[in-house]
Amino acid sequence: MAGSMNLGRRGLGALGLGLTAAAAMGALPTETKKAKAAAPDASNPIKVGILHSLSGTMAISETTLKDVMLMLIAQQNDKGGLLGRKLEPVVVDPASNWPLFAEKARQLLSVDKCAAVFGCWTSVSRKSVLPVFEELNGILFYPVQYEGQECSRNVFYTGAAPNQQAIPAVDYLMNEEGVKRWVLAGTDYVYPRTTNQILEAYLKLKGVAPEDLMINYTPFGHSDWQSIVSQIKSFGSAGKKTAVVSTINGDANVPFYKELGNQGIKATDIPVIAFSVGEEELAGMSTKPLVGHLAAWNYFESVDTPENKAFIDAWHTFIKNPKRTTNDPMEAHYIGFNMWVKAVEKAGTTDPDKVIPAAIGVAVPNLSGGYSAMMPNHHITKPVLIGEIQDDGMFNIVSQTPGLVVAQEWSPYVAETKDLIGDWRAPLSCGAFNVKTHTCGAGGGKA
Amino acid sequence: MVAFVAFLALALPAARAQSDALNLLASANFDDIRRGVQELGRSGDPRALPIIAALHEGNLYVSADHDLYIKTAQGFIAADTGKPAPDVPAAALKKVRVSNAVRNAMDDALGALRLFAKDPAQRQTAAEAVFHAHDPHAVPALDRAIASETDPAVRAAMQQARAAAILYAPDAPDAQKLEAVKLLRARGGMEARSLLDGVTGSPAVTAAAKAAVVSIDRVLQLWSFVQSIYYGVSLGSVLLLAAAGLAITFGVMGVINMAHGEMVMLGAYTTFVVQQALGPAWLGLSMAVAVPAAFLVSGIAGILIERTLIRWLYGRTLETLLATWGLSLILQQAVRSIFGPDNRPVAPPSWMSGDMHLSGLTFTFNRMVIIAFAAVVLLGLMAVLRVTSLGLRMRAVTQNRLMASAMGIRTPWIDALTFGLGSGVAGMAGVALSQIDNVSPNLGQGYIIDSFMVVVFGGVGNLWGTLVAALTLGIVNKFLEPFAGAVLGKIVVLVLVILFIQRKPRGMFPLRGRAVEA
Numbered sequence: 031m032a033g034s035m036n037l038g039r040r041g042l043g044a045l046g047l048g049l050t051a052a053a054a055m056g057a058l059p060t061e062t063k064k065a066k067a068a069a070p071d072a073s074n075p076i077k078v079g080i081l082h083s084l085s086g087t088m089a090i091s092e093t094t095l096k097d098v099m100l101m102l103i104a105q106q107n108d109k110g111g112l113l114g115r116k117l118e119p120v121v122v123d124p125a126s127n128w129p130l131f132a133e134k135a136r137q138l139l140s141v142d143k144c145a146a147v148f149g150c151w152t153s154v155s156r157k158s159v160l161p162v163f164e165e166l167n168g169i170l171f172y173p174v175q176y177e178g179q180e181c182s183r184n185v186f187y188t189g190a191a192p193n194q195q196a197i198p199a200v201d202y203l204m205n206e207e208g209v210k211r212w213v214l215a216g217t218d219y220v221y222p223r224t225t226n227q228i229l230e231a232y233l234k235l236k237g238v239a240p241e242d243l244m245i246n247y248t249p250f251g252h253s254d255w256q257s258i259v260s261q262i263k264s265f266g267s268a269g270k271k272t273a274v275v276s277t278i279n280g281d282a283n284v285p286f287y288k289e290l291g292n293q294g295i296k297a298t299d300i301p302v303i304a305f306s307v308g309e310e311e312l313a314g315m316s317t318k319p320l321v322g323h324l325a326a327w328n329y330f331e332s333v334d335t336p337e338n339k340a341f342i343d344a345w346h347t348f349i350k351n352p353k354r355t356t357n358d359p360m361e362a363h364y365i366g367f368n369m370w371v372k373a374v375e376k377a378g379t380t381d382p383d384k385v386i387p388a389a390i391g392v393a394v395p396n397l398s399g400g401y402s403a404m405m406p407n408h409h410i411t412k413p414v415l416i417g418e419i420q421d422d423g424m425f426n427i428v429s430q431t432p433g434l435v436v437a438q439e440w441s442p443y444v445a446e447t448k449d450l451i452g453d454w455r456a457p458l459s460c461g462a463f464n465v466k467t468h469t470c471g472a473g474g475g476k477a
Numbered sequence: 478m479v480a481f482v483a484f485l486a487l488a489l490p491a492a493r494a495q496s497d498a499l500n501l502l503a504s505a506n507f508d509d510i511r512r513g514v515q516e517l518g519r520s521g522d523p524r525a526l527p528i529i530a531a532l533h534e535g536n537l538y539v540s541a542d543h544d545l546y547i548k549t550a551q552g553f554i555a556a557d558t559g560k561p562a563p564d565v566p567a568a569a570l571k572k573v574r575v576s577n578a579v580r581n582a583m584d585d586a587l588g589a590l591r592l593f594a595k596d597p598a599q600r601q602t603a604a605e606a607v608f609h610a611h612d613p614h615a616v617p618a619l620d621r622a623i624a625s626e627t628d629p630a631v632r633a634a635m636q637q638a639r640a641a642a643i644l645y646a647p648d649a650p651d652a653q654k655l656e657a658v659k660l661l662r663a664r665g666g667m668e669a670r671s672l673l674d675g676v677t678g679s680p681a682v683t684a685a686a687k688a689a690v691v692s693i694d695r696v697l698q699l700w701s702f703v704q705s706i707y708y709g710v711s712l713g714s715v716l717l718l719a720a721a722g723l724a725i726t727f728g729v730m731g732v733i734n735m736a737h738g739e740m741v742m743l744g745a746y747t748t749f750v751v752q753q754a755l756g757p758a759w760l761g762l763s764m765a766v767a768v769p770a771a772f773l774v775s776g777i778a779g780i781l782i783e784r785t786l787i788r789w790l791y792g793r794t795l796e797t798l799l800a801t802w803g804l805s806l807i808l809q810q811a812v813r814s815i816f817g818p819d820n821r822p823v824a825p826p827s828w829m830s831g832d833m834h835l836s837g838l839t840f841t842f843n844r845m846v847i848i849a850f851a852a853v854v855l856l857g858l859m860a861v862l863r864v865t866s867l868g869l870r871m872r873a874v875t876q877n878r879l880m881a882s883a884m885g886i887r888t889p890w891i892d893a894l895t896f897g898l899g900s901g902v903a904g905m906a907g908v909a910l911s912q913i914d915n916v917s918p919n920l921g922q923g924y925i926i927d928s929f930m931v932v933v934f935g936g937v938g939n940l941w942g943t944l945v946a947a948l949t950l951g952i953v954n955k956f957l958e959p960f961a962g963a964v965l966g967k968i969v970v971l972v973l974v975i976l977f978i979q980r981k982p983r984g985m986f987p988l989r990g991r992a993v994e995a
Contacts, residue, residue: 085810085813085818087919089813089818090818090819090820090917093818206578207577207578218964246962246963247962247963247964248962248963248964249963249964249967251919251922251923252963253913253914253915253923254708254711254712254715254913256708256711256712256844256955257705257708257955257958257959258958258959258963260701260704260708261958261959263667264667264697264701266671267667267668267670267671267674268671268674268675269670269671269672269673269674269675269676270674270675281820281915281917281919284820284914284915285913285914285915288913292832292839292841292843293839294832294839297577297580298577298580298581298584301577310819313819315820315822316822316824322576322577322580324577418576418577421535426574426575426576428507428576428577
């Protein structure tokens, strides 16, 4: 925490520099800037884009985020809006279709002139809108835990980087449960592959022998887990405590956990720690056989703080259903939205060139009782929580980092990125600065 | 006065053993709770069993001033005195929370405590738990339990548990350890293998353990072969169910129906609706009701689709493909709008949950029921095609439409009914899939490619071919998965099927005769 506040102050100090840089850049006649200058009327609402899939495979996760954004915007309007102007949500449906994400992002920025966009879930959707946001100089708040290795000027990453989720999770299993043998199981796409690459390097650094590592990928929506689970079971019978680190995504989790239960793998024998399973995912299954399996997040609905209670109550009133759960990406939007509001108030305008530098150093309360701050690398500080699944579908928090963790956008455990840092404060203003060669690479990272 | 204090100090340790453990249990720290369970378990205190059992069941509560209470059907009782505590405010009590480490300690402690239970079945599970824990501290208790044990099966389990504990006791003599290795080797199975693999000690012991591991592995390998075949048959039965309807619509009628998966999905949602309508009391019956209901829902949907869409497109393959694909998207989104985007929970009836153990292999009832169901559906479908007059007409129309029409068969209605039959069978498949897969709007998408693959591979228009193809693909897939991985396994299977189709374009069991040319 102390470290983060420190950096936060440094961020504030750099604000002056940031503003001068923005003023210098103000000469650039970008399309959005002209539009903003032509619309000074205070009665005009500020438009906020919501870019979440409401149909297709990702609708299951993203619809909730659209709803929570609508709630936050309504709350802000009740408080008198922003800069004396009303906020107006612009909801579009990119339909779980990655190229459509880019199209809709372009529409939000150049047709609707949105001051900021909150959206995306999968990494592939973020990668597909990234060039649009950079080209049109928009602002994207991305609320989901992801694989890192990216640091764009136009994106604020309010979800966890690997060191804010995966690494602490592995540390917990290693230290608290004495795990010596690891199964890294994931769905075959960019997030699990990158995360597992980082984890593999990290575990090897910690002295795990290659024969104690099993890496397994399955296609999206894999439903027949019989042979893979039995393979995990026999991998776990080598006399060493074994755990599964799961980056299995979405729907495939339900049959996976069902099969674990079927084959009698209990959490006390082979615990599974998941990075993509939250309250929302558990709502669709019977959690009796899953009790004790773990998840690592930066927020759980069961967090016991007054802020969280108020948030849950507001959510239940807004959605008119007291059974709806809250989850980590919702908290990320809560933090991200409040940060954007603060940054706009600080900058006194919604102009991205002023808001982007103003956002650095902004600190807002998170729901677990602390303050999260926006760092110069456009990632936020977060606590890391480990929870065990309970039979009521909630998580029992068994471990929480004492302070907040600062995100490492470029993994120090991967050879190609270990010398990179992202710092969007002037005069560096670079998303991928190589501290060895003192050169600036592309912040968008590798696709 | 000094003497009194000294007396207190002397008297305290004996009295504190119990309260210490209880204090630890009342803590909010998981490590303290774990130590509390361990201490209480080893204390020999008669209250240990009820307290730990209550914690295990989630019935142990702690008050604000760290007093423990057990929740029973009659209300709360104080944990330390065992007396009822009716005036304790239930709202001020918090459940004692447990983590995996605490759960492990509880299982171990409960195992050791229940070694002397009255019920032999309980003693058996206790012995298994102690075996699992392989805690050297348990040896004296095991010795006493073995001496007084009358049931031979339980005694054997206890002796194995003792062997496991001896193996991990640092000061046990080599002779005893070698004896233990022999016992574990005779027991076999994955757990014994795991214990033997982790052994450290003198070279003689580790060598014996290593040899035992090799011998157990040999047996396990054989079983894993049997298991792979079973898994393959199980996957094959799912493929067969998903493809059986397609074998009618695509195989017999030649319609490329991309919305076939959605018919399966409709069946799964019908199961959900039936379960909701009947309520939890009729869970056992819900499956029996859902099968005909799903058949009707999907069947009627199929007839409607045929009448409104497909009949205008006969003979225009590409347009059928596009139209039905569009239809599949419409159906998915319709279901998503009605039921919501998240998964609907379909509970398994009691007769479908549970499993059967056969020497290290696990057979779950739900998979076995699905295998049987697939067989029944296939046989039923064959019977309909061979025996009934509808089946006769269907075959007549597909073999020679003009001649059938000339004989007075209303071919458009037969087309609609055939399509309805295929769709209805897909709906029944949805009932089965609701037990093993997510009931979500995307359910069907996952099966459409596999279904086409099965039908094409087996030979279009041949139900036996569909059966053989489904089982072959299932088994090949399950044998490839462990070493090629699920992704590569799928690719390999796809490539093999393509190569096979290159050699034999009509599949494994091609239809012969004039019908083929028509």
